[in-house]
Amino acid sequence: EVQLVESGGGLVQPGGSLRLSCEASGFTFSTYEMNWVRQAPGKGLEWVSYISSSGYSTYSADSVKGRFTMSRDNAKNSLFLQMTSLRAEDTAVYYCARGRVGEVPAAPGAYYYYMDVWGKGTTVTVSS
Amino acid sequence: EIVLTQSPGTLSLSPGESATLSCRASQSLSSNYLAWYQQRPGQAPRLLIYGASTRAPGIPDRFSGSGSGADFTLTITRLEPEDFALYYCQQYSSSPRYTFGQGTKLEIK
Numbered sequence: 001e002v003q004l005v006e007s008g009g010g011l012v013q014p015g016g017s018l019r020l021s022c023e024a025s026g027f028t029f030s031t032y033e034m035n036w037v038r039q040a041p042g043k044g045l046e047w048v049s050y051i052s053s054s055g056y057s058t059y060s061a062d063s064v065k066g067r068f069t070m071s072r073d074n075a076k077n078s079l080f081l082q083m084t085s086l087r088a089e090d091t092a093v094y095y096c097a098r099g100r101v102g103e104v105p106a107a108p109g110a111y112y113y114y115m116d117v118w119g120k121g122t123t124v125t126v127s128s
Numbered sequence: 129e130i131v132l133t134q135s136p137g138t139l140s141l142s143p144g145e146s147a148t149l150s151c152r153a154s155q156s157l158s159s160n161y162l163a164w165y166q167q168r169p170g171q172a173p174r175l176l177i178y179g180a181s182t183r184a185p186g187i188p189d190r191f192s193g194s195g196s197g198a199d200f201t202l203t204i205t206r207l208e209p210e211d212f213a214l215y216y217c218q219q220y221s222s223s224p225r226y227t228f229g230q231g232t233k234l235e236i237k
Binding site: 035037044045046047050059061062095097100102104107110111112113114115116118119120121 | 158160161163165167171172173174175178179182184216218220223224225226227228229230231
């Protein structure tokens with residue numbers, strides 16, 4: 001069964017740090033790009049960060065740039081999000097999600113981009 | 129940055145009816161880059177549609193997506209009780225990599 005399981009969430013004070021993990025199973029983790037997406041209480045979805053399958057390329061939303069670092073260990077089928085200088089507005093459920101890039105069958109050279117597998121999420125609360 | 133605006137914010141319908149959800153982009157985008165997700169209360173999002181109109185594996189054919197340019201639609205026919213949920217459209221771009229609409233809540237009338 002294809003599965004993503006997040007862990008590492010918790011209560012942290014403003015300015016503090018936290019490291020989230022996401023363990024993948026049921027698929028060849030090293031061949032997929034991955035993402036973190038968060039959802040603040042009662043709010044919509046916000047993409048946070050992306051990492052390529054090799055781990056060499058990463059991108060982050062402006063809201064977390066310079067504070068959050070995404071990494072992966074393909075040997076251990078694991079994804080990480082190191083969060084520093086946490087703020088109250090970082091309070092959210094954090095989901096890891098598998099990214100898919102697929103060639104459009106009728107249009108060689110054109111690609112689909114979407115996230116097809118999601119974990120159940122881990123909750124981060126930033127509060128004093 | 130492309131902004132996605134979903135309407136309506138809340139849609140109240142009865143089981144058996146059909147729902148039409150709209151997602152409008154602030155500028156034209158490739159339909160290849162448009163996806164729809166369903167989120168039930170307390171659950172993670174679930175992929176419904178990618179490439180604007182291709183159903184994800186296991187998604188019933190009651191769900192269909194359409195549109196191009198800047199206007200996209202998710203249609204759900206013969207609403208079942210489990211379809212009442214939040215729905216998000218999402219687009220891919222070079223920067224930021226993904227953006228979501230603010231969501232449409234489909235509630236039981």
